[in-house]
Each structure stands twice: as C-alpha cells, then as structure tokens.
Amino acid sequence: MQFEVFTLLPEVFPPYLQSSILQRARKNGLISVHIHNIRDYTHDKHHKTDDTPYGGGGGMIMKPEPIFEAVEAILGQDDPFNESPGLACPVIMLTPQGRVFTQSIAEELSQHERIGLLCGRYEGLDERIREHLVTDEISVGDYVVTGGELPALILIDAISRLIPGVLGDPDGATDDSHATGLLEYPQYTRPPEFRGWKVPKILLSGDHGKVDTWRREQSLLRTLAKRPDLLDKVDLPKKDFELLKKHGYKKN
Numbered sequence: 001m002q003f004e005v006f007t008l009l010p011e012v013f014p015p016y017l018q019s020s021i022l023q024r025a026r027k028n029g030l031i032s033v034h035i036h037n038i039r040d041y042t043h044d045k046h047h048k049t050d051d052t053p054y055g056g057g058g059g060m061i062m063k064p065e066p067i068f069e070a071v072e073a074i075l076g077q078d079d080p081f082n083e084s085p086g087l088a089c090p091v092i093m094l095t096p097q098g099r100v101f102t103q104s105i106a107e108e109l110s111q112h113e114r115i116g117l118l119c120g121r122y123e124g125l126d127e128r129i130r131e132h133l134v135t136d137e138i139s140v141g142d143y144v145v146t147g148g149e150l151p152a153l154i155l156i157d158a159i160s161r162l163i164p165g166v167l168g169d170p171d172g173a174t175d176d177s178h179a180t181g182l183l184e185y186p187q188y189t190r191p192p193e194f195r196g197w198k199v200p201k202i203l204l205s206g207d208h209g210k211v212d213t214w215r216r217e218q219s220l221l222r223t224l225a226k227r228p229d230l231l232d233k234v235d236l237p238k239k240d241f242e243l244l245k246k247h248g249y250k251k252n
Helices: 020-027 064-075 103-109 127-132 149-160 208-226 238-246
Strands: 002-007 032-037 091-100 114-119 136-139
Touching: 002 064, 002 149, 020 032, 020 149, 032 064, 064 114, 064 127, 091 127, 091 149, 103 149, 114 149, 136 149, 208 238
Parallel strands: 002 032, 002 114, 091 114, 091 136
Antiparallel strands: none
C-alpha cells in the first residue's frame, strides 16, 4: 500500500511514521508513505499557497494552482486540456464535509494499492479542487481540527492495520473494536490478582470454547452499554439477540 500525502506541513508526519507498527511496516516494505510539500509546486518567490476569499469574509483560502499541479505531477493525469484529471488512484480530501470515517471505509480503502491524501489548512480549499480534482471526501468526526494532517495520519494508521503482515498477530485487526461491528471484549494479563481485583476465572480455565463464548457475550454487553447504536447496524445471530433482549435491548 502506497500513501501519497499532500500538505503544507510535511514536518508533522515523520515522528509518528517512524514509531511502532507503522515504522516496522515501512521497513518491511508493506506500506510506503510519501510526503509532498504543496509549496514546492508554487512559482512565485514567496511560495504563496493561499489568498483572500472572493466575496469577502475572514481567513484565507488555499489556491487551486499549486494543489492541482502537485497532485497531477505525483499521481498523473491523462487529459491534456485538464478538464478531467483522470488520476490513477483515489484522491481523498480530509474535510469536515466528507463522509465520516469508519472501519468499513478503512476496509474499503485498504483494497487500493495507492491512495492520495490532501490536507487542507486555513479556512478551506478553493471549491474547484473539490469539484474537479478530488475523488472522495472524508471526515474523522463532527469536530474541527486545525488542518488535515492529523486526519491523514488517522487514515494511514487505520488502513495500514488491515494490510496483511502489518500486525504481528494475524487476527489482530479482526479482533479490534469496530472490526466486527461491536466493541471489543475486556482484556486482562498478569498478575491474576492486583490490589484485590481478580481476573475472571473463565480466562484462567484453559477452556478455549468457554473463553470464546464469554468474550462474545462481553463484547455484546459492552456494546449495549456504551454504543447501543452500533447494534442496529450489525446482523446478529439469534442467540446473540436473545442475550441482548435479556438485558433490555430492543432493535430499532
């Protein structure tokens, strides 16, 4: 998987990408992340990437010229008249107006070999970028952050975890919260007792069948308690539904 990131702040990315799982994945050639500075595609002496909005208003708007040039130079475009970029891979704008990022979207995007991520700044991007360059728009939630860099890192992290070989545990990604549509079950490790708080006996029993059943039940009950809205989105087998009904769940 190859990520092409377009940003005004390239220095934001290396500290996170050079740590932990993502660093190992890059070293093993499972993912690559190329950071492109949009300012490198300006042609004035001040490397200007923003300007005041037409019609008035506060803040600055990112100009279309350097962004189009950066994305097309890296990802390619087929139409010499520039009416339809014909880009070779998805170009995702990180924006509060996009579809809200979920695990299923991460799985969808993990099927691509290459993805472009466009990080906005200031008051936003010239609308022509949205209309004629990007192929998708994604939000990481209903709140506002200063720019698209943190959302881009979130996408890189979430998508990379789904690439075979990135996680040490081959089942790690499928066991995570949201991977099955439910929250993850409680996890414990040594010591078996800490400050009088004991690990559930079932986890010490060695009976893997009973452990699996307990974990499934705990996952269902935790989801019911913390995120009941998720239960309406998953197709539950009858025994799961019966368990939830006993604890007051009513499907909408």
